Structures are given as structure tokens and as C-alpha cells.
Amino acid sequence: MAGGNGSNNRITTAQFYKAQLETNKAIAASALLQSEERAAMELRLVEKIGGVPTQVQTNKEEIDRLRKRFTIVASIEGLVATAAVILGLRNT
Numbered sequence: 001m002a003g004g005n006g007s008n009n010r011i012t013t014a015q016f017y018k019a020q021l022e023t024n025k026a027i028a029a030s031a032l033l034q035s036e037e038r039a040a041m042e043l044r045l046v047e048k049i050g051g052v053p054t055q056v057q058t059n060k061e062e063i064d065r066l067r068k069r070f071t072i073v074a075s076i077e078g079l080v081a082t083a084a085v086i087l088g089l090r091n092t
Contacts, residue, residue, distance in 0.1 A: 011019075
């Protein structure tokens, strides 16, 4: 006899299967939710990755622009320094 107080704590097979079915439904719902969340996350990642080549191209263009600017500024500085040396030598 189950239980020390004489009460019958047994469940029927039908009750057990019904409880098991409810548990299985809850697990399936949780798995479906996780699957949907994973799919949404994968889409966000694909969107972010899709933007990477554009960002790389933008960065490359910016680097090229800055290199050209640096070359121009360095050339001007060189010309000014050369002119200063030439003018300084002529004045002495």
C-alpha cells in the first residue's frame, strides 16, 4: 500500500499519459520558440555580414582618399622646405 496514511496516491495509466502529453507539448512549444529565435538571429547575422563588404569598400575608399591627401600635403611641405632652403641660401 502506498503512503502511510492509507490514502491511494496512485495515478492511472491514462492520467500518466495525459500528463506526459502535456509535458511533450510544452517541450515542443519551447523547441519551436527556440528554433524561431535562432532563425531570427541567423537572419540578423546574415544582414550584418551582408553589410561587411560595403563597409570594407567604404573604408578602402577612405584610406585611398587620405593617402592622396597625405601625398599632396607632404609634397607641398617638401616644396616649402626646399624653397626655404633655397631662399635661405640666397640671403646669406
